[in-house]
Amino acid sequence: MSDVSRPLNVKSEIGKLKKVLLHRPGKELENLMPEYLERLLFDDIPYLEIAQKEHDAFAQILRDNGVEVSYLENLASEAIVEDEIRKQLVEDYLDEGNIIGKGSREVIKNYFKELNNKDLVEKMMAGIRKTELADSKDKSLSDMIDSRYPFVVDPMPNLYFTRDPFATIGSGITLNRMKTETRNRETLFAKYIFKYHPRYRNINVPIWYDRKEGSPMEGGDELILSDKVIAIGISARTDAVSIEKFARKILYSDESFETILAFDIPKRRAFMHLDTVFTMVDYDKFTIHPAIEGPLTVFSLTKNKNGGDKLNIVKEEATLKEILKKYLELDNITLIRCAGGNLIDASREQWNDGSNTLAIAPGEVIVYSRNYVTNRVLRDHGIKVHEMPSSELSRGRGGPRCMSMPLIREDL
Structure with a gap:
């Protein structure tokens, strides 16, 4: 069976995107109130009409590049x-x-x-x-x-960030346990889709992590660096114990993945998920927030050769570039700093998710138009850039990767 004929197939961050899940912002944004923004994890209130137009532009860029767009609500x-x-x-x-x-x-x-x-x-x-x-x-x-x-x-205003409630990995999903009660309800929709939708109900979609677990894991922390290596952030929203549970299940499955890299990142809002400070844009190129260049504490999790479901866990302290070169088996790695590392521009554009890109093919990404300094730097590194409007969507503190859940990518 060819990779794109499977109902779910994601084995990289950059393989040509064939099918993606979005949620078009709805009236949940009109139920945001200043008094309850913190409760609902927002810093501001997007204007729904413009947010929907921006989201439609996002979807159209995807369709214009051969991507089938599905909607969560449908x-x-x-x-x-x-x-x-x-x-x-x-x-x-x-x-x-x-x-x-x-x-x-x-x-x-x-x-x-x-x-x-x-x-x-x-x-x-x-x-x-x-x-x-x-x-x-x-x-x-x-x-x-x-x-x-x-x-x-309560409303669910974070739903247009479809990356977090579940994540496609290989031929299965992590049906996530969210950190906050206000977001955990979002995962109900994925539960019913993969259990009862005619497209999925008869294929027994593997569940690598379940929403019934007691510790959180969110999709923004899950990055598939290759068909052998998965990176996961130990973050403000994902606990180390969750990563261990996930690793035991997927590493001992029939999938090709051999190593989980657990990145210990700062536990604060500016570093909410790993993908807010780090995304893959080409085989050997990555966008980054300079603060995670290192030295980093990273834990590698692999199967124990003695059998069972035990894990070998090794603590490594190295720079991000050294870790990527080692585990992706590459001679050279290019780290593209948000806004080229300029102190003021990087701070401003990182606030608007300048490091958060959605790759639709190797070396081809969708980004927010407002991060023009970072976008110029990406082009200078040979990356093809598609810019989308973002004056209102960006108020939710998430970028194009956050707003998309790939269902099918071509294998590299």
């Missing part, structure tokens, strides 16, 4: 055509939204009954305002206690 709605599956999704959604009052659950279920599958999924994503259920008399005691909080169920 796949999720297609996965729940059977009544029992739809009912179970509603129950799971209410459980994870902490709707415990019997009266409250019945009110919301009745509200949902009036919606078709697509509208139901989009309403789940958007969140439910109290004013939408204001006329109901069938409420729980907890609902009758005066509360100024305006939502029955």
Whole structure:
């Protein structure tokens, strides 16, 4: 079977992109309020109409370059055509939204009954305002206690960053446990897609990590450097114990991967995920935030030759360039600094994810147009650059890689 005919196939960061999953921002962004931005992991409020136009431009760049674009909201709605599956999704959604009052659950279920599958999924994503259920008399005691909080169920404004809730690796996925409660609900949609969607339900998609695990791992920390090497950030959003669990499962599978490199990166918002400071743009070229050049602490995880599911874990301290040369077996590595390393420009453009690129082929990437200094440096290094508008999308603190989940790439 050819690589592109598989339902899922991602064995690199740079293989020609054939199919990708996006989420077009919806009304969840209109449920952001200044008082609750921190709770919902936002620093600002994007203007939805412009954000959607920018996202449409992103999708069009992908299509113009031969990429099939699927949307999370469409796949999720297609996965729940059977009544029992739809009912179970509603129950799971209410459980994870902490709707415990019997009266409250019945009110919301009745509200949902009036919606078709697509509208139901989009309403789940958007969140439910109290004013939408204001006329109901069938409420729980907890609902009758005066509360100024305006939502029955919180919105999911981070959903347009489809990279994080699940990640395609090889022919399977990590169905991730998110660090925060507000984002963990996002993974429900992937759970139902890969379990019930007609495209996936009969192929038993391997799950390398499950959302039921007790420790977090997020897709922005997962980078596939080759068909043998995976890099994962030990970050503010991904725990070391999660990486060990993932490594045991995938290294002892039939996949080709032989080494997991766990990068210990600073645990702060500016270094939220590994891909906010490091992305692969060609066989031997990488964008970086200068702060991770090293020396770094990196742990290599490989199979134990004595069998079982034990791991060999080796601590290495070296520069990023030395580590990449060693594990990718390359003589030369080029690290392309955000804004060329200029102190002021790099700080500004890193805030707008200047190091976060989406490779659609070796040496060809999509980037935010606003990071013009970094984009010029990329071109100077021979990288083909496609620029997308980003005045509103960038307010969510994520770049083109964050907003995309490759489903199929050609093997290198």
